[in-house]
Amino acid sequence: MKRYLLLLTALLLAPLSGIAQTSSIVGTWALTAADKLMPDGTRVSDYGPNPHGLVIFTADGHYAVQIYRGDRVKFASGDRLKGTPEEYRAVAIEMSVHFGTYTVDAAKHTISFHIDRASVPNQDDTTAVRAYELQEDVLSWKVAARPDGSIPITVLKRVK
Structure with a gap:
């Protein structure tokens, strides 16, 4: 019976260990560099001077990354469906956007982004592993x- 209770306790706490593993980065982060x-x-x-961006990590393992050049040029026509080849090229290279699920390996200091969709279609349905550093709220x-x-180096500050 004692063995059964220990096994049951271990099984019940197992899902919490995954959350605890990622809890240090759970939240909303604003891009600083x-x-x-x-x-x-x-x-x-x-991404030029004053880039803009936001990253969100949820406790249940989902994420969204958005990074944009700060001084983006607007479409001359005012219509995104009537852009010039140069305008479309600028849009493509002046942002980095992707979302999906993530896992953290605290021992290796890596975040694995399991990318569902990205601004670069070649990244759809792939996994990108990034070495990370966490210093207080950075x-x-x-x-x-x-x-x-x-x-490339992404630097974020926790939004409080």
Whole structure:
């Protein structure tokens, strides 16, 4: 009987361990920097001055990431369906948006984004693993190096 109660307790607490594992990042985070680390060690803005963004991690394992260039140019026609090729190109490269579910490996300091949909269709139905750092109310992660050798870095501050 004692063994049965221990097993039952362990099974009941198992779902809570997953939540506790991600609880340190659960919440809403405002973007403070969207930089890239260049191969020569310099750090420059990746989305221009004053990028905007918001990241939300829910306790049940869902997330949404939105990062936008701060000084986006509006469509000259005022109609998103009548943009020029240059305007559409700018829209595509001046944002990074994706949502889905996530898991945290606190021991490895990684967040795995299980991407449902993204602004880049090639990322749909994929998993992206990011090394992260959490210092009090500041969360940051690095993206894998791009072909030019630069490493994007996202920096967020917890919204209170």
